[in-house]
Amino acid sequence: MADPTPVIDDLRAESEQLDLLVGELGEGRWALPTPAPRWTVAHQIAHLAWTDRAALLAVTDHDGFRGLVERALAAPDSFVDAGAEEGAALPPAELLARWREGRAALDRALRAAPPGARFPWYGPPMSAASLATARIMETWAHGQDIADALGVVREPTDRLRHVAWIGVRTRDFAFGTHGLAAPAEEFRVELTAPSGELWVHGPEGAAQRVSGPALDFCLLVTRRAHRDDLDVRADGRDADTWLDIAQTFAGPPGAGRPARTRGGDHQ
Incomplete structure (x- = not known):
């Protein structure tokens, strides 16, 4: 059975890299629009904080997570946006603290998970390593939205x-x-x-x-x-x-980003 620790370490590193990007932002820059329609930088971090909390419930409180799933099924078209809106309405310092606290709690819970444990998710149950992998994908992708909003080119890593x-x-x-x-x-x-x-x-x-x-x-x-x-x-x-x-995220296909150039090599 593979040790999930290296994946959890990579999740921590990916989150810390994004934290360096937003940790010192002035309050006004949290309101910058990102490529996601109607989502600001604050919405992106609020979404990550919200999904980290969902993952923490999946690991530590199965009944609590079941309640999240029921609410998602009751409002499938607005559930994700509602979570982002709620967090984005907070003062940036409070939102940043909430995100940091939530991801630290998830880190501890994943490291303490019994070997071989599987946790409920919005799709099939996931191991600690798989859940951490999914969180890396989300953190990297939403971090890209933030980087684009800020005009920053991030150095890619082997994560x-x-x-x-x-x-x-x-x-x-x-x-x-x-x-x-x-x-x-x-x-x-x-x-x-x-x-x-x-x-x-x-x-x-x-x-x-x-x-x-x-x-x-x-x-x-x-x-x-x-x-x-x-x-x-x-x-x-x-x-x-x-x-x-191709898409890595659950839900219906979105429009995606418009092309900046034309003449791509589709073979």
Whole structure:
């Protein structure tokens, strides 16, 4: 059984990197709009604080988490936005403190989880490592929204391996969300990490293939950039379709980001 500690360590590091970006922001900059419609920088941090609390309940209070799921089912179109709105209405210092306290509590709970434990989530139950991986993906993706709002270019790290892994694992989900049958065969995905290492998923001889920089793949599957602006290549019709519809997050497909450039290489 794999030790989840390295994944939890990466979640802490990803959160701390984002904290450096927002920790010293003046109050007015918390109100800057981000690429997510109607969401400011404050909404993005409020959403992370809210989902950290949900994850903490999943680990420590199953009945409390069940109540969250029931409320989500009762208002599926407004549940996430309502949580972000509530947090964004707080003074920035209070919101920042709430986010820090919540993610620290989640960190402790994940590290104290019994080996092999699985926790309820909005989809299938998750292990401590899988839950931490999901939180890394969310923290990185919403951090990208904040970086874009602030005009900051973040230095990518090999923690992107977690985001890429979810991107690969959610292939069939993306097809299903669009009402398409998932391909029966595995795809080969070859990604160049920020460190230069090659990350590979799927059989070497697969007919359907995706390749490119890990950063670009992660921006694509989290729908933080348009495919035409990214250097991600598809070989094969099904792989090409996937790159148009890929998404790591639950819920219906969104519009995604508009393209900044044209003439992307869709093959």
